[in-house]
Amino acid sequence: MKLGFLVDLNLCMGCKGCEIACKVENEVPLSSWRLRVKYVDVGTFPDTKRTYTPLRCNHCADAPCERICPVSALHYLDNGIVNVDKERCIGCAGCVMACPYGAIYIDPETNTADKCTYCAHRVSGGLMPSCVVACPVEANIFGDLEDTESNISRYIMQHQGNVQVRKPEKGTHPHHFYVGGGEIQLNPLASLRQEGHNLFNNITHLKHVGGHH
Amino acid sequence: MAHETIEAMNAVVTLDVALPGIVWPWLVTMNMWAKSIGTGVLFLGYFMFRYYGNENSVKEMKLPIAILSFTFLSMFLLFTLADLHQPFRMWHIFFYPHWTSPITVGAVIASVLMGLVSMLVVAAYLKRDDIFEKAWMPTLILAIPVTLYTATLMGMSTARELWQVPVELVQMMLAALLSGAATMLLFGHKFSFEVNRMLAIVLGASAAAGFTIYMGEYVFGPFKAEEVAATLAYIKGDGEYTAMFWIGQVIAFVIPMVLTYLGVTNKNRILLLPAAISALVGLWIVKHVWLMIPQLLPMS
Numbered sequence: 001m002k003l004g005f006l007v008d009l010n011l012c013m014g015c016k017g018c019e020i021a022c023k024v025e026n027e028v029p030l031s032s033w034r035l036r037v038k039y040v041d042v043g044t045f046p047d048t049k050r051t052y053t054p055l056r057c058n059h060c061a062d063a064p065c066e067r068i069c070p071v072s073a074l075h076y077l078d079n080g081i082v083n084v085d086k087e088r089c090i091g092c093a094g095c096v097m098a099c100p101y102g103a104i105y106i107d108p109e110t111n112t113a114d115k116c117t118y119c120a121h122r123v124s125g126g127l128m129p130s131c132v133v134a135c136p137v138e139a140n141i142f143g144d145l146e147d148t149e150s151n152i153s154r155y156i157m158q159h160q161g162n163v164q165v166r167k168p169e170k171g172t173h174p175h176h177f178y179v180g181g182g183e184i185q186l187n188p189l190a191s192l193r194q195e196g197h198n199l200f201n202n203i204t205h206l207k208h209v210g211g212h213h
Numbered sequence: 214m215a216h217e218t219i220e221a222m223n224a225v226v227t228l229d230v231a232l233p234g235i236v237w238p239w240l241v242t243m244n245m246w247a248k249s250i251g252t253g254v255l256f257l258g259y260f261m262f263r264y265y266g267n268e269n270s271v272k273e274m275k276l277p278i279a280i281l282s283f284t285f286l287s288m289f290l291l292f293t294l295a296d297l298h299q300p301f302r303m304w305h306i307f308f309y310p311h312w313t314s315p316i317t318v319g320a321v322i323a324s325v326l327m328g329l330v331s332m333l334v335v336a337a338y339l340k341r342d343d344i345f346e347k348a349w350m351p352t353l354i355l356a357i358p359v360t361l362y363t364a365t366l367m368g369m370s371t372a373r374e375l376w377q378v379p380v381e382l383v384q385m386m387l388a389a390l391l392s393g394a395a396t397m398l399l400f401g402h403k404f405s406f407e408v409n410r411m412l413a414i415v416l417g418a419s420a421a422a423g424f425t426i427y428m429g430e431y432v433f434g435p436f437k438a439e440e441v442a443a444t445l446a447y448i449k450g451d452g453e454y455t456a457m458f459w460i461g462q463v464i465a466f467v468i469p470m471v472l473t474y475l476g477v478t479n480k481n482r483i484l485l486l487p488a489a490i491s492a493l494v495g496l497w498i499v500k501h502v503w504l505m506i507p508q509l510l511p512m513s
C-alpha cells in the first residue's frame with residue numbers, strides 16, 4: 001500500500017476548511033502550519049483571477065528530509081507515509097532545510113520537528129485524514145496509489161496529461177498530486193510576495209520554549 | 214521561467230500564513246567558522262613541520278597548534294550543540310544513528326577527531342614526541358572529512374540550490390586553509406621570514422581562489438537554476454544582504470590578497486598581521502551571508 005493525495009485545483013474554492021480541520025485535529029500551534037491554502041491573485045484589474053492552492057507535505061518516495069535526519073526521527077511507515085517521531089527528534093532542523101517544499105516546521109511548544117503526517121493516527125484506525133473529511137467540494141482525494149481501483153488511482157487515470165507534482169526536477173517523487181495546476185500555483189518563485197500587501201499582516205509568532213530563536 | 218511568469222501574469226501572493234524564518238541562525242555560522250580554524254591550523258601545522266621542521270620556533274609550535282585546534286574544535290562542537298532545539302538529546306545521534314545523514318557522520322568523525330586532538334595536546338604538553346608523531350597523521354587525515362562534511366550537509370538541502378556540493382567542498386577547504394594560515398600568522402613574529410612567506414602565500418592564494426569562486430557564483434550562478442537567481446537577488450541591488458556580502462568579500466579576501474602580496478614582495482612582516490586579522494573577521498561575515506540568503510527563499 002502506498003498512500004497518496006490528489007488535490008483538484010479546479011474544485012478548490014479556497015474556503016480553508018481543510019486548513020482549520022488540520023489545525024484542530026493535530027493541535028498545530030500558532031504561526032505554524034501542516035497544511036495551508038495559499039491565495040495568489042493573477043492579472044491586472046479588472047481582468048483578475050484568484051487561485052487557491054492547498055500545500056502540505058508530499059510524502060515523497062525519495063524524501064530528502066528522511067535522508068538528512070541524523071536519528072531517523074523522520075521515517076517511512078509501511079503505507080508510504082513519512083512520519084515524525086517527536087520523542088526521537090533532536091531539533092537540528094536539518095529536515096527543515098532539506099525539504100524543498102518548506103513543509104516542516106519546528107514546533108515552538110515541543111522544540112521538535114513536525115509536519116503533515118497524512119493523519120497517520122486516523123488512517124491507522126480506518127479514518128480519512130481530517131482535511132479530506134472537511135472539504136465541502138471533495139477537492140482532496142486520498143487513497144492507495146497501488147490499488148488501481150482506488151479513487152485516487154482512477155482520478156489520476158481519468159486526468160492523464162493534467163496531473164502535476166511540485167518541483168518534479170528535485171527528484172523527490174512526491175506522493176501528492178495536483179490536477180488543474182499551473183506555474184502560478186505550484187512554483188513559489190512564479191509569484192511576487194509584496195511586503196505589506198498580505199491580507200494577514202499581523203501574524204503572531206510563538207516564542208520557542210527554551211529555544212534560541 | 215518563473216521571472217517571465219511573474220511579468221506576464223502579474224501574479225501576487227495575497228493570502229498566506231507566515232513562512233518559517235531563519236532556521237539555521239548565526240550559531241551555525243560560528244560552528245563553520247570555528248571548525249575552519251580548528252582544522253585549518255592542523256593543515257598549516259603540517260606544512261610548517263614538513264618544510265620548516267628544523268627551525269626551533271616551528272618545533273615549539275606543537276603545543277600551541279594542538280591547543281588552538283582543541284579550543285576551536287570545542288567551540289565548533291559547543292555551537293553545534295547550542296543550535297539544537299533539543300540539546301540534551303544529542304546522545305540520540307550515537308544511539309540511533311542514521312548513516313545517510315551527514316549530521317550523523319559528522320558528529321561521529323568530529324568526536325573521534327576531538328579525541329585525537331586531545332591526545333596531541335597531552336603528548337605535546339608532556340613532550341612525548343613519539344606519541345605526538347603517531348597521532349599526528351591520523352589526526353590530519355580525519356581533519357579533512359571533518360572540514361568537508363558541512364558542505365555535503367548543505368548540498369543535501371534540496372532546493373537551496375546556491376549550495377552545490379563540489380563548489381561548497383572547495384570553499385570549505387579554502388576557508389580552512391585561509392583561517393589556518395591567518396591564525397598561524399598571528400604568531401608570525403616567532404618565525405623566520407621564510408615561514409611567514411609560506412603562510413602569507415597560502416593565505417593570499419586561498420583568498421584569491423575563494424574570491425574567484427564567489428564572484429563566479431555571483432555572475433554565472435543565475436544561469437544554473439531559478440532558485441540560484443532568486444537567492445542571489447538578496448545580495449544584488451538593494452538586496453537585504455548586499456552591503457554585508459561586499460563588506461565580507463573585501464575584508465575576507467581583497468584586503469588579505471593585497472596585504473599579503475605587498476608583505477611578501479617587500480619582505481614586510483608587519484603587513485601580514487592586519488591581513489590575518491582581516492581574513493579571520495571577513496571569513497565569518499562571508500560564511501554568514503552565504504548561510505542566510507538561501508534561507509530567505511520561499512519554498513512553497
Ligand code: SF4
Pocket residue numbers: 056057058059060063064065066082098099100101102103104115172
Ligand atoms: S514534502 Fe518535504 S517533508 Fe514531506 S516527505 Fe517530501 S521532503 Fe519530507
Ligand code: SF4
Pocket residue numbers: 068069070071072073074084088089090091092093094095096112113
Ligand atoms: S529536526 Fe528532528 S526530525 Fe528534523 S532532521 Fe533533526 S532530528 Fe530529524
